[in-house]
Amino acid sequence: MNWTWFHKLGSPKWFFLWSKSYALPLFFLGSVALVVGLIWGLAFTPADYLQGNSFRIIYIHVPVAILAQSCYLGLGFSGLIFLIWQMKIAPIFIQSIAPIGAVMALIALVSGAVWGKPTWGTWWVWDARLTSVLVLFLLYMGIIGLKNALDDVALANKSVAVIGAVGLINLPIIKYSVIWWNTLHQGATFTLTEKPAMAAEMWIPLLISVIGMYCLVASLVLWRMQSIILEREHRSNWVKQEVMNNGF
Amino acid sequence: MQSPAFLTISDLWIERGERVLCKGLNFNVSVGEIVRVLGDNGAGKSSLLKVIAGVIPSLEGCIYYFGQDITQDHSRLQQDTLYIGHLSGVKNMLTVEENLRWHCPDVTTDKLHSTLSILGLLPLLSTSIKSLSAGQVRRVALSRLWIQRKKLWLLDEPFVSLDAEGVAILESHMKQHVVAGGVVILTTHQALTSIHSRDIDLLS
């Protein structure tokens, strides 16, 4: 297998030039899918026979909750990649994705609470999924706090990579422990292997909004990475060339 | 064929923060040499010593120890190296003797006592480091040069906070060390009075 693309990814310059054309289309694709999924889900799907209309918040809650976890997964893996291969792009990725992941976790928490009010009668229930999203949010805040507290760039890069990698190892344990601690929760809405139990007209818009959310977050991460790369490499010639030609 | 030099620095790049300090630095160090690293403040003198000691990684380039590439794994060089940086590397909570026995457990009591009397530290043998003055702490750190038998000395500003007598003692000990086949790489702002050194200038 040819691994040059993998090594090229390590170079911020190459990554910047490669990713430049992807962010905008991804953003449009994501926005359109999200809008379609949300309108379909919020306005046109039939109401749930048990939860009535309040179930519709899953079209927001489920995508952001999935993204909050996926972002951490990506963060943890790039931390590991940085520790093993010293790839320069990895800490930039971590720095870009951490606040987005934190915002996703926060929206998941808030929408979960809004969902909880009509469903369980309280804003907060020590439900396994809500609790693990709360822990996830705290993990993100820890990473962001550590990044901000360390002035030395090299040290900050290494530190977030270490904590991300340790988190990657520990996250399944945390999740398992929290689920074990409270098994009184609804099962995961989506599984890749089993046929979903929801009616097709309910889960198709959900799938669309999840995909839209992925694209949207990917475009935001790319933009953040591009601006961090420009900032870090502002002295190099290719950045000057880039700014001269395209007038960023 | 020429035998490989004691230490070869080849195309070394050092980065601190976002700043590149050394760009493609090359030099050889042979046995019996005293190398003085010169440069302005912030030119990367300390960083160069730290890279050789293996405290910080280099951005690019290689370091060869007797022709063997040790850039990835410094432990072979580290076993023959004594690095004394800006920080003393002695523990506040321990006494002078305990600190030296930590660094060099197999030193004989005679050797320890003779070294400390050279440096005028013998009365402080069982005094805790935290009650010593800065100059005395520096002398304790430097006394490792007498009791640990290492080929390469990496000394970052070793004369700081030493008095004139201390400087003279240290210089004469360095001279003995290189005569016996050792190597010294040091940074200093002071001119060396009694010993001849080869200078390497880091241009900033």
Next chain:
Amino acid sequence: MTYTSFLKSECLVLWRRKYDIFNALLFFIMVVVLFPLGVNASPEFLAPAAGGIIWCAAVLAILMSIESMFKEDYSDGSLEQLVVSGLSLPLLVLIKISLQWVAVIFPLLVMMPLLSEMLYLSSGIFWVLVVTLIIGTPSLFLIGAIGSALTVSIKQGGVLLMLLILPFYLPVIIFATSAIQTAQSGLPYSGLLALLLAISLLFLVVSPFMTAISIKASVN
């Protein structure tokens, strides 16, 4: 420097710093005392909650003692000397963590009979508590060492260390207190003990390397 001389010097430093550990233990007792006074002093509340109270207090006390684990070594340069010693840094780190663990946990265990009496814990459950502490707390020290090495260069790193490390402590706290509660309701709890042990073993492998990486990044 050799591994033995490092071990000896660390023991000496711990002995000279015994009052720090003593303070952490006093803090531990204070937190435990807060619960009967602040919440409810009746045996009906305290007996079922005892495991959780003791574990939460122990976690806080351990975090306090871990925070300064590398601080002094960092500022006086001994950490730098460990890096350049040519010895295996993960192994040195493991020695240091083990000593710290012994120094904090043994006094803690000695106080346990007294505290379990104060919290109306029955003698059968007391031994479950002791076992969870012995096999669960190593992971707390191992994880904490990573955080301590990461925050060593930050002046006010204590709060950040807690924010960073506490989420990683959750599974240990959950499994340990669940084991105690399961034992109290007379169900088999050995599976939970096995989980605690597994977490400790996992971090026994991971933590020394991660701590060593963090130390190398911090010392520069």
